[in-house]
């Protein structure tokens with residue numbers, strides 16, 4: 001009996017050792033596998049991160065390259081050169097296009113306008129002035145986002161600008177230099193202060209607009225008026241700007257807006273205007289050398 005008990009204990013002892021050894025083996029194995037998996041995951045995550053960063057660097061390089069090519073092309077096509085004809089006052093195709101144009105910027109509101117345009121994948125045109133020096137980097141930002149930069153006036157002072165043809169071109173050259181500093185060339189697209197149909201210039205120099213519309217084109221510029229006034233220049237509110245900026249009666253719509261710190265209503269009205277035209281199937285285009293040219297009749 002005593003001997004059988006001892007044999008049993010010996011057997012349990014052996015089995016126990018084997019069981020212990022097996023348990024230890026399983027635990028060690030599990031821990032090892034977990035550690036190996038963890039390392040693998042870490043290596044995997046690091047590799048994925050590296051891949052993403054290489055890919056985003058490559059995408060950035062491609063974007064920069066494309067931008068350089070596009071900018072080189074735009075510099076050649078859009079810079080002012082005497083004798084170049086630009087655009088057409090009578091577009092032949094029935095394509096529905098909206099040209100959003102912003103005068104008087106850059107301003108503290110330019111960035112907000114650019115963000116809204118980006119949301120709707122819309123391109124626009126900015127006719128700049130020499131004011132707001134601290135906002136000038138927005139000119140480059142707008143240009144690099146695919147918008148067109150045009151010239152409005154340096155001083156926007158009618159009595160100075162329209163004092164004589166010489167005074168007009170001196171002012172235009174000054175604002176041309178501002179554009180050149182930001183985008184690398186003097187653009188050929190211009191908008192007269194008050195438009196070509198303004199009647200204020202006659203107060204300072206009767207008949208000057210008739211001379212200027214011919215002379216700017218001789219010097220290689222093209223001037224753009226508008227066929228729809230948003231009314232923001234007259235200080236209208238958001239609702240009025242929205243409704244005045246909407247039409248379905250024209251295929252080529254050139255809308256006059258203003259980009260100024262005081263024109264928050266324009267910024268507020270803009271999304272609804274963009275949605276309206278988007279829903280009607282219009283494209284938003286920046287002014288270019290082939291597109292629609294809107295001219296008013298000169299009244300001086």
Ligand SMILES: [Zn+2]
Nearest residue numbers: 103104193194
């Ligand atoms: Zn203006």
